Amino acid sequence: MGSQISIERNQNPKPKPDQSHLGFGKYFTDHMFLMDYTKEEGWHEPRIVPYAPLMLDPSAMVFHYGQAVFEGLKAYKTKNDDILLFRPDKNMERLNISNERMNIPPIDEAFLIEAIKELVRVERDWIPVAEGTSLYIRPFIIATEPCLGVRAAEQYTFIIILSPVGAYYPEGIKPIKIHVENKYVRAVRGGTGFAKTSSNYASGLKAQIDAAEHGCSQVLWLDGIEKQYIEEVGSMNVFFKIAGEVVTPALNGSILNGVTRDSIIRLLEEWDVPVTERKISMEELYLAYTNGTLEEAFGTGTAAVISPIGELQWTDKRIVVNKGEIGVISKKLYDTITRIQSGQIEDTFGWTVDVGAIHVP
């Protein structure tokens, strides 16, 4: 199917942005990948075209009923000028899981990886090389059918856009302060928490602002039923090291199955560090803190890889982790994953995928 992708070159390429001030998701490359779905034709007309506004009828269903899913992964340029993707198969598998939940027709995963590779090859000069930078890849699907009926749409567009992004920690890793959210709920059993759908994010904005007002940079989400069990932190999965064991909330339907989360579990297993997926309550965490067994805490996700947690604010209680410093395991995980991603150390897991050289058309 890869050969079916048509390419229309952008005749007016943009100047590339300054690699020391990229930020996140602010600059976009010269091309994008598009593919449409209709009931009659299925997914069809895969094409790479100049990056340009989308034209959508004001009644396009995505605006009204939010049928939309997305993914996020990164491409890294190695010292040898190879371009590596990190576990794109996991992201494309999750895209179809999200599709299933949101009633969007599935897409062939192998073809999606080909599409990503082809677009990244076309934009290879956009991949930043400064320490910690990368090319963020955002595949997404929106319901485009022009109709106000509340039902699954019969027309969709799949799009991939690319954004050169800056180092997440330009001044070195700094543990963050977390506000444990007691009022708002991100997701609940029977809802859409395990899917990467747009709605999970807008609904979290108010809690994020609350956290900022408490001097915190992220929210710790508790379960929607008992408001006791820990689910995620901001848009990251969360891990705790308690008395030598690493613990992360089990995937229960309201937690996103993070690619970084999975990679960490596998690395810890490889290193013979005990790691468990299970329920963990705030009470348990607080108890571990008070009896001195809470050793490390960190969020995990594609953007930051590892985001150490220095302090949690839970109602009127403060939980300070490892004196506000990054922990030994957190640091080792960060170093190992980022070095595998950028080809600096050997990838014994077969996680990285080389996008290959461009096929000059």
Place this chain on the structure above:
Amino acid sequence: MGSQISIERNQNPKPKPDQSHLGFGKYFTDHMFLMDYTKEEGWHEPRIVPYAPLMLDPSAMVFHYGQAVFEGLKAYKTKNDDILLFRPDKNMERLNISNERMNIPPIDEAFLIEAIKELVRVERDWIPVAEGTSLYIRPFIIATEPCLGVRAAEQYTFIIILSPVGAYYPEGIKPIKIHVENKYVRAVRGGTGFAKTSSNYASGLKAQIDAAEHGCSQVLWLDGIEKQYIEEVGSMNVFFKIAGEVVTPALNGSILNGVTRDSIIRLLEEWDVPVTERKISMEELYLAYTNGTLEEAFGTGTAAVISPIGELQWTDKRIVVNKGEIGVISKKLYDTITRIQSGQIEDTFGWTVDVGAIHVP
């Protein structure tokens, strides 16, 4: 502010659709209302322009993080050629409640009603007159800022589109079959259930399809915590008449505050029919059914006004209401509200708003 609305006429008006096959939300009029928001200028440049596709950057935040709210109300043409809106103040109040939840900047409600009136005046020839038809009005707001950061957007567009819609019951009111949903959850305390935001709808599609597979046309949503208490039916509020008393679930944060719901409560009070807003469980409903005190059941919303429920399927139990016929109170409510809306009987509540004659520019 009304006078600030600029009008650009459509030079290529479309032919009007056949009034006997309008359906819902399939045809759109020749013009739309637009207004933009930026941090610097606030809401600005209100304008009526030819109906046309929206041009949005592929990174526009609405596609990714779902910051979007909407409203739905109707305009009716009376026998005297007046045009009436039904309680537009309630819809615009709710729009700002939705805005607040979704971190979208509020809009002056009186101005919004002026905008609706002006657009409806421009499109007055589009209002269908066949029995039961009306002009559906869809105001909505989307986050347009081109950025992939997960935060509240700093740019939005407010849009109003209009759609001539058909009679909801072309063959007379027919009670519907309802599937009581046990797996999926629409909304939970701390979530966005009380807001009219796009995400609440996409997440309900799977349950809707499940219901159809059970031969039912709608879903009865239970609370997300105990899965015992009744919340809404499809995208309608729900009422039951039990032993002479009309009961509807109390607004608890996960239920939408329907304009039709509020109007029904006020009509019942006026008629001295006992009406209560409180928690009601499936157990209680089933008990009322088995002891013969469940007299009527109906959904309420702008689209259908009253949608009588003939049967509920709850796990392996069947609850048949009023032998599958529309009840006396249901019918009286339907007749009264639709006649007030279309100016056929006197509006003693001051609910209808005349859009007035067009100001020929």
